[in-house]
Amino acid sequence: MASETGISVEFYSSGYCTAHERIVDPVNGKGACKFYAVWALFQVPGIGWVMFDTGYGPSFWEATQKFPARFYRWATPVFLKENESAKKILETKGIAPSDIKYIIISHFHADHIGGLRDFPETSFICSKSANQQVKGKKGFGAVSKGILHGLLPEDYEKRLFYIDGFADRVEVNASGITVYRLFGQEELQLILLPGHARGMLGFILQNDHRHMLYGTDASWFYSCYDQGILPNQVVRIFFDSWNDFQITQMKIRAYENAHPEASILFTHCPETLKYLDHAV
Numbered sequence: 001m002a003s004e005t006g007i008s009v010e011f012y013s014s015g016y017c018t019a020h021e022r023i024v025d026p027v028n029g030k031g032a033c034k035f036y037a038v039w040a041l042f043q044v045p046g047i048g049w050v051m052f053d054t055g056y057g058p059s060f061w062e063a064t065q066k067f068p069a070r071f072y073r074w075a076t077p078v079f080l081k082e083n084e085s086a087k088k089i090l091e092t093k094g095i096a097p098s099d100i101k102y103i104i105i106s107h108f109h110a111d112h113i114g115g116l117r118d119f120p121e122t123s124f125i126c127s128k129s130a131n132q133q134v135k136g137k138k139g140f141g142a143v144s145k146g147i148l149h150g151l152l153p154e155d156y157e158k159r160l161f162y163i164d165g166f167a168d169r170v171e172v173n174a175s176g177i178t179v180y181r182l183f184g185q186e187e188l189q190l191i192l193l194p195g196h197a198r199g200m201l202g203f204i205l206q207n208d209h210r211h212m213l214y215g216t217d218a219s220w221f222y223s224c225y226d227q228g229i230l231p232n233q234v235v236r237i238f239f240d241s242w243n244d245f246q247i248t249q250m251k252i253r254a255y256e257n258a259h260p261e262a263s264i265l266f267t268h269c270p271e272t273l274k275y276l277d278h279a280v
Contacts, residue, residue, distance in 0.1 A: 014055025054115030063150030127199030195245025
């Protein structure tokens with residue numbers, strides 16, 4: 001979905017995990033469901049290639065070999081073909097890892113950062129609170145919040161920028177969502193969506209061709225978000241804040257009501273798969 005002028009965006013998927021649909025939709029869920037690890041690729045004028053998350057990557061298997069990290073592999077079985085990593089997908093487009101200027105880390109769960117080690121020269125952007133949680137959690141406490149330290153490059157903090165200070169400016173929009181404007185342009189805004197994970201980021205892209213709010217994991221299915229169906233209570237184990245999760249959904253709903261023309265997308269939603277430029 002490239003615009004003729006300004007920022008372009010394409011969506012891809014790198015692997016998936018499986019879980020019972022009733023975890024996401026306790027009302028209508030019927031059986032096992034695939035949760036594809038979607039990520040986005042932006043081309044930003046004056047900057048170059050910027051990724052939003054990476055999906056799963058081959059580092060996942062090494063990072064989950066030992067306990068307690070192996071519990072993560074058991075809880076959410078992962079499936080990733082050799083040619084499905086973000087690095088491999090980009091290679092088919094003629095884009096080398098060194099061509100990626102920034103990777104925006106929405107949050108530090110494995111299905112969003114599994115490919116970071118494949119980009120040794122890329123700078124990273126995340127919220128300060130997200131990284132503080134990563135640094136503050138160890139062992140089973142980290143795994144219980146979906147954090148696998150083995151997925152992080154050893155030097156990731158040397159290449160890390162906090163959006164709180166990196167952004168050109170920070171404001172709160174009319175829907176109560178904290179917005180970060182960056183790269184000296186107005187089309188792409190990062191947004192703060194806490195709850196599912198601490199300091200989780202999403203984005204709003206608005207230009208002459210497209211208006212979308214990408215809510216990352218602020219919901220898993222648009223249908224559940226739209227109907228006000230909350231996930232099974234078991235997810236509270238690894239959610240950062242159940243209260244913030246609900247408040248974030250309220251803010252997204254307020255934005256959608258104010259902008260009915262906007263597409264509301266979530267990382268793992270089946271509706272989001274329709275936007276993929278890479279065959280699933």
